[in-house]
Structure formats: structure tokens, C-alpha cells
Amino acid sequence: MAKIRVHALAKELGISSSDLLKVLEKINIQAKSNLSSLDEEEVSKVKKAIKSEKQPTKSKSTQGKKTSAKDGQAKKTIDQPKKNKEKSSHHQNTSKKQRDLDDKTSGDGKKKESKKSPQKPHQQNEAKKNKPVDNKKQDKATSQAHKKAGNNGKPATGETNNVNDQRRKKRRPHKTGKTAREKQKQKEKELREKENTEIKIQAPISVKDFAEEIKTPVAQVITKLMGLGLMMTQNESLDEDLVILLGDELGKEITIEEPEEAESIEESYNLDYEDNPNFLKSRPPVVTVMGHVDHGKTSLLDVIKKSRVTEGEAGGITQHIGAYMVNVGNKKVTFLDTPGHEAFTAMRLRGAQSTDIAILVVAADDGVMPQTVEAINHARAANVPIIVAVTKIDKDTANPERVYQELSEYELIPEAWGGDTIMVPVSSKTKEGIQELLEMILLVAEMQELKANPNRKAVGTVVEAQLDKGKGPMATILVQKGTLRFGDSIVSGQAHGRIRAMLDDKHRNVKKAGPSTPVVVLGLNEVPNAGDQIYAVEDDKLAREIAEKNIAQNREEKLSASNKVSLDNLFDRIKEGELKDLNIIVKADVKGSVEAVCQSLLKLSNEEVKINIIHQGAGGINEGDINLASASNALVIGFNVRPNINALDLAKEEEVDVRTYRVIYDIINDVKAAVSGMLDPDIVEEVTGRAEVRQTFKLPGRIIVAGIYVVKGKMVRNGRVKILRDDIVIHEGDIASLKRFKDDAKEIATGFEGGLGIENFNDIKEGDVLECYILKEIKKEL
Ligand SMILES: Nc1nc2c(ncn2[C@@H]2O[C@H](COP(=O)(O)OP(=O)(O)OP(=O)(O)O)[C@@H](O)[C@H]2O)c(=O)[nH]1
Secondary structure: OEEEHHHHHHHHHHOHHHHHHHHHHHOOOOOOOOOOOHHHHOOOHHHHHHHHHHHHHHHHHHHHHHHHHHHHHHHHHHHHHHHHHHHHHHHHHHHHHHHHHHHHOOOOOOHHHHOOOOHHHHHHHHHHHHOOHHHHHHHHHHHHHHHHHHHHOOOHHHHHHHHHHHHHHHOOHHHHHHHHHHHHHHHHHHHHEEEEEEEEEEEEEEEEEHHHHHOOOOOHHHHHHOOOOOOOOEEEEHHHHHHHHHHHHOOEEEEEOOOOOOOOOHHOOOOOOOOOOHHHHHHHEEEEEEEEEOOHHHHHHHHHHHHHOOOOOOOOOOOOEEEEEEOOEEEEEEEOOOOOOHHHHHHHHHHHOOOEEEEEEHHHEOOOOOOHHHHHHHHHOOOOOOOEEEEEOOOOOOOHHHHHHHHHHOOEEEHHHHHOOEEEEEOOOOOOOOHHHHHHHHHHHHOOOOEOOOOEEEEEEEEEEEEOOEEEEEEEEEEEEOOOEOOOEEEEEEEEEEEEEEEEOOOOOOEEEEOOOOEEEEEOOOOOOOOOOOEEOOOHHHHHHHHHHHHHHHHHHHHHHOOOHHHHHHHHHHHHHEEEEEEEEEEEEHHHHHHHHHHHHOOOOOOOOEEEEEEEEOEEEEEHHHHHHHHOOOOEEEOOOOEEEHHHHHHHHHHEEEEEOOHHHHHHHHHHHHHHHHOEEEEEEEEEEEEEEEEEEOOOOOOEEEEEEHHHHHHHHEOOEEEOOOOOOEEEEEEEEEOOOOEEEEEOOOOOOOEOOOOOOOOOOOOEEEEEEEEEEEEEOO
């Protein structure tokens, strides 16, 4: 169970937060406020304490006891149908999904299942709505069930009990019955009142909207916030905790409403669904090699790749497609070729998600380094088992023991040391340990019992994608479920098409590819995004329809993120007007690099400079890119690509800055520098001096000028002043005029007198102190 806040638990227990806090104090659980969190153990202690507090009162009255027993029974009768309802609604969801697909693929008997428990849609909604069942709803349901039991001629078994309860109730002495009824009525009344006062709010919410929701003047809310030490305007936003806190302060019962999650396009088309376990078959493991720069990932992958060639397989030459399969004995292992650069972190994370086993490469002569730790975290976040390959053991400086020692700090302990992490010392140079590593992979895979249903429409991940001059968009796909076949209609994000050629990792034509197999497909109308899912669907029409929906959704998201102005976001947009935007167009050789460059660049955005990638794509820099850059005052960054001649000419003409790189670090460094140049420098006030106001003069136009005497430092014409009255700053403003006698002065030094006027301020008084200062800029480092 996750932690629960005091106020939420109080609500659950039907007591006030302050009462709960008292209970907590009594049982020595520290909780500062109703926003404090309690863990599972603490919650059960609280419940126990409350229960034991209630117990004696109940036992005093046998009548009370009876009522509660009855209530318990009534609850049971309600719980039963509810459970059934929920179960069948869930069942229906699954069966609907499966029915749709299984109708199209091999029959698996799901139709029968769905017929077994026909449910009306509203019942399904009902079950959804009632989850999780809270006391209030349960009470409501109880009274509904009572009604039902009374009117219905054929009640269900549970309901029969309910009827009996009612009969028993009727037989009881009149007085007791009345009290119980009255109690019930009172309860219902309280419930109704509670429902009326309870306000549902989705956080974050602006102060103004919050005030509207709770029907309280916004000024009152702002005052309350001030009371809490928070100076907020009506357009500023309140987070969940503040909403609850304000609710408590203002005596409003507020529940935080979770925003409803819209169904994704994948969900609405049922593109991916759980397979019936009976149809699952073993599949090869998918392995990713991770680790620090230069620790030997590429060499290890190469030596493994070559090992299969020397095994005498047909095809021979290994082409880079981003993934490949290796035979280990009579079994197969799929390797994802992950780039080792830090900037590819995003891709690696995705890689780990389509991965079953992570090989953590640690060089025996270098030990655990920052990216080693990062890789460990990624593998753990993706819940992927780690096998450590201690590389470069052929080197004189190799010290595997040190690596084991360092890894144990990250809870990776070798089996030899009593841990459970498989660690294999290897050398890509001498090939020592490589075979053992492959066998270990199979061993771990075996324990994982990796399975997939090969007899369904394929679902896979785009591992790499690029535009080939002659062949058009090419995508390397790792099939995860089902079998991808030549001629299949496919869709991935905005790209769709029909497979007109399918190649394996040795660039041989293949007709089909089952789970865990990497293949290159041709036939998509555009280059899909690396890391996106790809689906085989019924026909071209459906593939196009889904892609169009994705395009529309993307457009909508972009619009709502950038252009749409409403009263709600007006303030934000005005504020954004103060932001400096750095618009960038990113072009790179392959989609994976495009994504990596974009991710790194976006990370450079900060409060003052916003980086907008206004366009990105795989391929050379063309005239279209330059035109777009010119129109939107953008910089063009090319990674491993160059502009064509026309684009180069146009860029010169339009004065568009086009920069091309071969190393990602250089891009980041250059942009970082550009960004720091654009940063608003830190502004500090430098006090130049102080003066006393000895006299005031009225000038024509009701302007008041102060006759001053400089007591310290100097007053400077281009400075600003703080007007201090009894050491309190009553105003701050620019100096409008500074004079020595009748002449304008640049500055007036200590011990001299002069006249000083302040911009838009005439309330200057004798005895005021003027502190003069200038604003100084300090360049900020990123
Ligand atoms: N002696 C020895 N050198 C190795 C071994 N493995 C890799 N190297 C060398 O270490 C250097 C880096 O190896 P790579 O395979 O490029 O390392 P990487 O982790 O892929 O590097 P990045 O792609 O830059 O992250 C190269 O000079 C390799 O020749 C090994 O087992 N023994």
C-alpha cells in the first residue's frame, strides 16, 4: 500500500483530521499536520486504536451490536453482486478486445467466453465508477439493495438474506425499530449533506478558478494564502496539497479528482492486447549491451556478431541494422545494437524496455564509471535482469576483483561472493569468456520463461529507421508478439504502408518474422520514430486510418501546446512573451540520432531560455528546412548530414545559421554557450550612497523635488533610489533629475548638497532618507 495522507485517512475513517491527529498523538505516531503521510503499518495501528476506542461503547448496548452485525450482513449481500459485476465487466473488456482480434486470427474460443457473461455497457460503467468502493457508496448501495429486496419478486441469494433481515427487523419491538430507522434516516441525511458540501477539484488549479469552484470570493482565498505565508495572485496555480490545505482552512470538504485518462488510439483500435496464456510459446531473449564509454560494448557486440559468421552461416557479411540474432547451440539470442554515447540515454532507456536481459559492460582496467551506474539504474527501472561482462581482462592493468568490489556498492554481488549476479570475465581481443557469456544469457533467459504468441497480428518496436535514397523509408523492427509477414499492412505513429520487402539481419529476403526477430521492412510511406510501436493491421485502409488519427492527434497536441490562446492561458502566454526562445531545426542521418540530439538540446532549456525544436527529421538539410528556419528565425543543426547546394545558397541569402556536426558533445557545448549568452544575467543592486532630504521644493506641474545632503558615497544621475521613511522602504524609483544649484549633475558626492527629483513620485518629505543604487548584471553560467 502506498502512503496515505492524514486528511485522506480521516476521510476514509469518517472522522475529522484533527480527531485523527489526536489519535496519532495518543499512539505516539508523529504527524505534523493533515498533510503528513502515514505508512501501511501506521495506518493499521491507527485503525486498531480507533477500533479499540469504539469497542466499549458498542458492547454497552446489545441493540447496537445487533445493528452492526446486521449491517455487516447487509454489506456482504451487496459486496457479492458488486464483485461479480466488476469481474464480469473486466472480463468483458478483455474478451471484447480479444474477440475483435481473435475473430481475425486463429479462433481461440474467446467468443464463447464473451457470450457466457453478456453485460450491458452501463453495468460496466457502474463497476468502473464504483471502484474503489468507499463507505459512502457502499451505504448508498446498501439502501438501494434494501429497496430492491423489498420490491423484487425473485431476489438473488444474497438478497434473500436481506429480505429476511428486513422481516426480522419488523418483528422487533416497535421502539427499537424506530430508533434504528431514525438512525438510518439521520445517517442518510448526513450523507446527503456531505454530498452537497463535498467539492471535487482537479489540481493544479488557478487561485481564481479554485475560488469559483468553492464559491468563495477570490480575495478571501488570497487572504487565506497570505495567512499561510504565500503571496499569490489569482492567476497562479495551486497544487494538490495547497488545494486541500485551503479547503481545510476555509472549511470546505474537498476531494481531489483524478483527471480521466483518455483512451489512446492504440487502445481504441485494440492494437495491442493480452494473449491467452494457452497460446504462448517460448521465444528467444532480447539482450541490450550497456555500459560506460569505451568500456568495450561495440567490441563485444562485434565479436559476438562475428562469432556467428565463423560458425559458417550462409550470408556471411553482417550488416548493421540495429539488432541481430545469434545462434547459441540450438537456441537463439537477439542483440540490440545500442550506441554507447551518453546522449543516447533516451534511446537506451527505450532499448531496455524492449529488452529481456541487460549486459552491463565494465572494463576490468577502469571499473565502475558514471555511465555504468546510469546503465544499472536504467536496467533496474525497466526491471530487467543484469549480467555483468567484465571486459578487457586480457590487459595487464585488468583488475576484475576491483570491479566486483565496486559493483557490490550497487548491490550487484557476484555469485562467488554469495550474491546472485552473474559476472563473466571476457576479452573481445582473445575471445575468452564470450561463449560462457552467451550460455549465461540463455540460462537467465530460461529462468525468465520468455514467451509470446506467434499466431496473431504482429506487434513490434521500431529499433532504427532511416530514409534510403533508392528504397525509401527503411525501418528495423523487433517483432515482440505475433508474426510479421511479407505483404502485411503496418502502422507506426504517423507512418503506414504495406510490407513490400522484408530483410533479416544479414539482408536476406524473408517472408515472415516471429517474436524476438529483428527485420528490416520496406514499404512505409514515411520514416517512423525509433522507439515507437509498430502494428500489423487488417488492411491498408485501417493502417492509413490509424496513421491519420495519429497525425491529427499530433497536430492537436501541438496546437494546444503552442498556439491556442484562451482566457485561461492568456496570462501564461503574456509571461511567455518575456521568454527568449531559441528555435532549432534538427536534421540527422538516422531517426535515432535525431531523437538523441533533440533530447539533449531540450535539456538545455531553462526558465529563461526556452529551446523549441520546431522541426526534426532524418535526411539532409534541404531548401524547405532553410525556408522554415528563415520564417521562424531558427538555427539549423545537422548531425552527420550536410545541406545540399541549393540549401547552402538559400541559407546564405536568408542569413540562416546552419551548423553541422559529427559529434553530439560539440552540438551540446555550442548550444550551451549560445544559450548562456542569451540568459538574462543575474541583476544585483550596488548601493552607491545615501542622502538626507533636508527640504522639499514645488516646481511647476506639481512636481516635488528634494533638497538633499549626501551623507555617504554618492548619488548618481543614472541610478535609482529607495526612499526610506523610518527605515522602511516606501518607494523605489528612477532618479528623474539631479542638480547642483541650477546645473544638471552626473553625480553628487558626500558632503555636498543638491536637488533630486524621482520619477513619478511626489510624496517626498523632509527627513526621508534616499538610498541610491545602480543595477549591475552578472553573467549567469548554465
Ligand atoms: N585489450 C582489449 N581492448 C579492448 C577490449 N574491448 C574493447 N577494447 C578496446 O577498447 C576501446 C573501446 O572499445 P569499444 O568497443 O569501442 O567501446 P565502447 O564501449 O563501444 O565505446 P563507445 O561506443 O564509445 O561507448 C577500443 O580501442 C577497443 O579496441 C578487450 O577485451 N581487450
